[in-house]
Amino acid sequence: MEGNPVLKKVLNFQSEKDWKAILSLNEDSNNFDALKLLWAWPSESNLVFLKYILLSHKMAGITSLGCGCGLLEWIIQTYTGLSVIGVEINEQWWKSKYSITPFIPLKYAEKEAFACTSENYALLFCYFNNGNAFREYVRLYSGRMIIIIGPSEGAGRHSDPSPFNPDFGCENWHLGPNQEIKETNDFIAVYFKR
């Protein structure tokens, strides 16, 4: 990962807090090195969309489950000015010499259970891949907004939950606004508690 040319550029731009320049590194969303850092690279209008939804529903921030290296979370945090908490599993891996240094400090699910989420934080799942863990996070969440990013049907990729057919394990959630990420067949779907 250290030899990844996109990572080097991202780190330079991150030190200048230049989220826009970072987005420009994968504008077509098909740069293989970029996709190793983040599965769904948003556009600026996706960030406008997210910020609007969060602010209009008086959210103080986001808790992102399965945030990986936290690049998306750093971008959202820097763009919106809202706090973004990143949660991962396997602390040992993220602290090992094989992993890149995360863009935001990570919290570990095995260590802090669900203590890191609060009611006025939206939950975010970007290309999450564990339906059972998703349902458990939903069960424990006392807030009212869940954001799912992933591929739509027919995209040839997979996430669990998927943006338009998530299995919440209960009937409490309904689909709100949603937006495609550029023309990638990846979508940001916002759900609200009934």
Ligand SMILES: C[S@@+](CC[C@H](N)C(=O)[O-])C[C@H]1O[C@@H](n2cnc3c(N)ncnc32)[C@H](O)[C@@H]1O
């Ligand atoms: C496909 S990756 C997506 C990473 C990142 N969100 C992205 O879009 O690039 C899924 C991530 O979910 C994490 N994950 C899997 N189960 C988890 C759990 N129970 N709690 C938190 N993270 C989990 C994995 O470690 C992995 O980093």
